[in-house]
Amino acid sequence: MLLPHVNKQRLITAALLGPASIWLFVFLVLPFIAIIVFAFGERAPEGGYQAAFTFEQFVNLGARSAAFVNTLMLAPIGAAACLVVAYPVAYYLAVKASPQRRLLLVSLVVVPFWTSLLVRTYAWMYLLGARGIPHLLEFVGIENVRLINTPGAVLLGIVYGYLPLMIMPIYVSLEKLDRRLLEASADLGAKPVSTFFGITVPLSLPGVMTGIALVTILLLGEYLIPQLLGGGKVFFIGNALVDLFLQSRNWPFGSAIAVTLVAVVVIVLLVAMRIAWRVAGTRQVDLI
Template sequence: MPSLSPASRSKAVTALLVAPAGLFFFFLLILPLVVVIIYSFGARAEAGGYAPAFTLENYANLPARGRVFFNTLTLAPLGTLLTALFAYPLAYFLAVKANERLRTLLLVLVIVPFWTSQLLRYYAWIMILGAKGIPSWLSFIGIADVRILNTPTAVLIGAVYGFLPLMILPIYVSLEKLDKRLLEASADLGADARRTFWQVTLPLSLPGVATGSMLVFILLMGEYILPQFLGGGKVFFIGNALVDLFLQSRNWPFGAAVSTAMVAIMFVTIALYMRFVLNRGDVRRAALV
């Protein structure tokens, strides 16, 4: 029996190492997605659930949930943008300005919210944004009739608070790995701090911004608890619609069609965003060189 060549042996070892992750990926991601797509072309059974069929009616009815798609596709990108705007200055301070002891303390404080249940944190925001919270404080100084809870503003506040650590950490890693000699070279060439930031620091930290934005955007697109608690049943996301369709209306095919549409939108949006950000970063790095 002929022995395997070094190249074939290397490929066999690689296949064995990749196989567990590949099986995990197939059975927990690809296969469930295929099942959802199949269900999306079915019909609702008389008692609810799924009945085998092949129809495009579920996709034709997607405009009936247009408000849900509008809320999600508006508030999720806006929440991601606001989270990035709040996260970048703190990540920059942690990576560039803070000394080692203060940096460690602040990193712990960034992670601390994850030690508490998300439900408890949103309950706390209900108290803060409710009638006895910020609106009562504003009325005390003469600004009356302010309503924050159960509005898109409350959902955005909760999004920034809830997902801020997921944005800070990738940006911090990108900035922390930044070669400080580039900043010194920029200063030696006559660039001030502002110009150095826009032409050196920001372009080289874009991969961290892209990673954090992708994490936050994906999670916001599928959020259920956030709009349910801080939106008060008046600001619905796709996640809320899916709970209604699968558990209450028991219209599984229509819920599967909504899920498939959401996955397609997320895939296209993230692909365009990543391509724009990475291309922009490559252009700026080339210009810098």
């Protein structure tokens, strides 16, 4: 008697999930399958893809080792720098700021997203260029300071561009913090520093790990900031992909790098989840 009802529920579920599933399959799964196929092919004489089955592209990944090294070094450093700046801001917004001011301050954190990252990065190009901050430093006797086209400039652009993505997850975790735990800690004689590191930090860990994973994963494919603030001298994997697909037209090698990048992203995500589970003592941690 329940069988028709069960079948009806399955049909309804399939009807609801069907459009989204088809969309994801066509625009996410199929392109990735094509990239995997390209990765095992060869570059055609005139550029592009030529059907083959070879591991040569993966063997030659070392030819772009500089891009991998820069990305795997600056992406975690950039995420860590974002965390150092973001946590005090998120803590103030969630714990210290009054409810009346909180909405305004959170809105100011989101405001940079209303402007194109390209425009904001060009602004930093001017500030770090010869007519920007270095020009001002000359008035106080500090000459020959070079800020643009350096790893430091790229790191600064990363922190500026991705800081809101680190602030918001931490803010959400801290906002949900049960204030009674802080009061109980104070009543038991714990110092504010002990309460912060013993209660606040562990309970905000899901937000911290979400922010770190989100920023790191996005930085692994970053192209714009290294290109503009690094002047092509600080090469990321994203820059290598643009060069291989659009200029060198070596699609198989670019596809091999793209597949490797996806594998690195998956590893970063799994490691972040593993750390969050162990430290938080729970598997109720969302990183996506």
